Amino acid sequence: MSLKEITSRIHAAERRAGRPKGSTRLIAVSKMQPAERVVAVLEEGHRLFGENRVQEAAGKWPAWRDAYAGVELHLLGPLQTNKARQALEMFDAIHSLDRPKLARTLARLAQERGDCPDLFVQVNTGEEPQKAGVLPADADAFVQECRDLDLPVKGLMCIPPVDEEPALHFALLAKIAERNGLAWLSMGMSADFETAVALGATHVRVGSAIFGARG
Ligand SMILES: *Cc1c(COP(=O)(O)O)cnc(C)c1O
Numbered sequence: 001m002s003l004k005e006i007t008s009r010i011h012a013a014e015r016r017a018g019r020p021k022g023s024t025r026l027i028a029v030s031k032m033q034p035a036e037r038v039v040a041v042l043e044e045g046h047r048l049f050g051e052n053r054v055q056e057a058a059g060k061w062p063a064w065r066d067a068y069a070g071v072e073l074h075l076l077g078p079l080q081t082n083k084a085r086q087a088l089e090m091f092d093a094i095h096s097l098d099r100p101k102l103a104r105t106l107a108r109l110a111q112e113r114g115d116c117p118d119l120f121v122q123v124n125t126g127e128e129p130q131k132a133g134v135l136p137a138d139a140d141a142f143v144q145e146c147r148d149l150d151l152p153v154k155g156l157m158c159i160p161p162v163d164e165e166p167a168l169h170f171a172l173l174a175k176i177a178e179r180n181g182l183a184w185l186s187m188g189m190s191a192d193f194e195t196a197v198a199l200g201a202t203h204v205r206v207g208s209a210i211f212g213a214r215g
Pocket of ligand 1: 029031052076077159189190191205206207208209
């Protein structure tokens with residue numbers, strides 16, 4: 001699908017849900033994509049991208065940021081504390097804040113810098129043992145812990161289990177965000193972004209539907 005087509009599907013989903021047009025931001029997930037596909041999307045004028053790994057992003061994005069003004073880059077994948085400093089320097093938002101140790105490290109580094117990316121707390125809505133994220137039952141306390149550290153937590157993020165109805169997970173995430181006064185919801189990928197928009201996503205993370213299968 002083209003970027004245009006995805007955008008018009010997002011707008012249609014917003015309209016069906018009675019939401020303002022453009023209230024969902026499209027993060028083009030460029031991880032593991034050939035450079036020419038990413039450049040094509042930059043040339044179309046899109047500026048908001050997501051990457052999964054600090055290292056991979058560090059190898060690609062400095063040059064593209066120089067070449068294209070206004071690029072905004074979000075980290076979507078797990079963040080190790082030893083990469084936190086580099087992540088703060090490179091990303092405008094981090095969607096994978098998921099544990100106290102990382103929160104404390106980010107808080108210390110952000111204080112040093114006097115600046116911090118926007119943060120999303122990742123919630124493991126499916127309670128999958130192998131998946132990152134705080135458990136739904138621990139989310140309120142963790143959000144409070146982050147706020148006590150003066151971290152700019154703006155929203156929540158989830159990746160639903162592959163074999164379950166995503167709508168249930170999106171609805172749960174929205175409920176947790178609402179009771180914590182968080183305005184942003186990062187949810188929905190190539191297969192389910194319209195469902196996510198219907199349930200209030202402010203950020204959808206779409207990779208293969210824009211760029212094609214990853215190499
Ligand atoms: C890879 C990835 C995406 C995009 O997945 P697609 O199915 O290609 O749209 C979104 N979010 C996260 C966290 C990812 O790792």
